[in-house]
Amino acid sequence: MADIYAAVRLGGGDPDAARAALTRLWNEIGEGGDPLHRCVVAHHLADVQELPEGALLWDQRALAAVFGPGIPLDEGLRGFLPSLYLNLADSHRRVGDFEMARMQLAIARGHLDVLANDAYGAVIRTGLSDVEAALESRSMERLSAS
Structure with missing residues (x-):
């Protein structure tokens, strides 16, 4: 999570750097990665998209990370x-x-x-x-x- 929040902090001053860092983390976490990490990365990637269509795609991925097959909806995700x-x-x-x-x-x-x-x-x-x-x-x- 520390790496995720470091990438998120870039978004305030340098959205391009934040987008690159968060995309790298998204790829590292992968499809089978921790749902909370996937959700948080996608949630913040949506915030640094230039186009609304890109933001929508990442918002949908954030929600999909929460409701993926076999993922219990625990207090953190809820x-x-x-x-x-x-x-x-x-x-x-x-x-x-x-x-x-x-x-x-x-x-x-x-x-x-x-x-x-x-x-x-x-x-x-x-x-x-x-x-x-x-x-x-x-x-x-x-x-x-x-």
């Missing part, structure tokens, strides 16, 4: 679900698939019970409201980071 579905909703919105975005947003809201009333939970809840507002206005623009 805690990612609100964020994963939020990101899927946002990516679907950005590619113009508003109906799918609304569905993913509803699923994200259905998983909010796993979030604490802390700063992380507040970020996810604010993100849900922001994506919902963007959906209402049928915006396909990237939302600014909160």
Whole structure:
């Protein structure tokens, strides 16, 4: 995880370097790798994509890592679900698939019970409201980071 978070930190200043480092880690972890590691890498790779279609692909891979065959949905993976579905909703919105975005947003809201009333939970809840507002206005623009 230390290597993953080191690569993620690159994204703030150098998205190209973050993308390269995370892609290298994705390839190293491989298909049979730890589901949590695969989920986290794909989740963050989505954030550093230039095009919304690329972000959507990586968001889908992040969710697939959680729900792969034979993978138990443990507490660690379950805690990612609100964020994963939020990101899927946002990516679907950005590619113009508003109906799918609304569905993913509803699923994200259905998983909010796993979030604490802390700063992380507040970020996810604010993100849900922001994506919902963007959906209402049928915006396909990237939302600014909160």
